[in-house]
Amino acid sequence: MSEKSGSGIRVQKTWNGEFYLPGGNANGRAAIVLHEAPGVTQNVRRRSKDLADLGYVVFAPFIHNQIAQLSNxxxxxxxxxxxxxxxxxxxxxxxxxxYLCEKFSLNSRQVAVIGYCFGGMAALELARSGVSVAGIASFHGLLDTLLPSSINDIKTPLLICTGAKDAFVSQNDVINFWQEMHAAGADWRLIVFGNASHSFTNLTAHEFEDERLRYDEQSDVMSWENLKEFLRYCFEN
Incomplete structure (x- = not known):
């Protein structure tokens, strides 16, 4: 199924995800946007459209293998x-x-991977796998893992944006992640937003009915600018 947004972006919904195709200003690059715990939410769609507006071919895959969002x-x-x-x-x-690279005849270095919440955790696991892409960004994703990286495992620049008030990411998690990245020799940067809780980029976080999940406009806006600058760094170096 295909539809067109007001900005000319074409949205294609398939069995395994949603594609957001730029409306004429394609930059020859692509981005995978990994969804939050329930699935592809309006937050993921919002940022997928924003990235398509910048010229990226965007793929938001269904990691849970279903179109409908999961229950809590x-x-x-x-x-x-x-x-x-x-x-x-x-x-x-x-x-x-x-799948994205095959569909659009791309190599992995033409693709950035961006994840929100559960997707942020998934993006960091991709980094730890040793796969080489243009860049990987995680927003309010969990930082700990059962399989931490070793020296030279991480071959991709990383941007991590987290909240100081995130109830799911402890100070020890941040310190341990810091030590993991340092030991791995990664090209990484971590930004902590002092007033941000978990899901700080999600305009409708309150709909999850969990007081630990809160939208924070300032952190959302600033982290989006951080992402755009990070992508320029990744693709121009």
Whole structure:
């Protein structure tokens, strides 16, 4: 199924994800946007359209293998499963990357991978897998893992944006991640937003009915600018 947005972006919905195609200003680059725990939300669609406006071909894959969003209970079950099985999560993202590259005749270095919440965790697992893409960005994603990286594992620049008030990311998680990246010799940068909670980029975070999830406009706007600058760095160096 295909539809067109007001800005000329073409949206194609398929069995395995949603594509957002620029309306004439394509820059020859692509981005994968990895969804939050329930699935492809309006937050993911908003940023996918924003990236398409910048000229990127955007793919938002269905990591849970279904179009409909999961219930809160099923979301928690899925996150728990993938936290316990990071290799399977990595493989799912790798398959999405391979599908995008084959569909549009791209190589992986022409693709950036961006994740929100659960997708932020998935993006970092992709980085730990050693796959080489243009850049990887994680927004309010979990930082800990059962399979931390080793020296020279990470071959891609990283941007991590997290909130100081994120109830799911402890100070120890931040320190341990810092140490993991330093030991791996990664090209990484971590930005902590002092007033941000979990899901700080999601305009409708309140709909999850969890007081630990809160939208923060300033952190959302600033982190979007950070992402655009990071992508310029990744693709121009």
């Amino acid at each position: 209970e099923d979301s928690h079950t899925a996150v728990k499963y993938f936290r316990e099985n990071p290799l399977q999560l990595r493989q799912k993202v790798i398959l999405s990357l391979e």
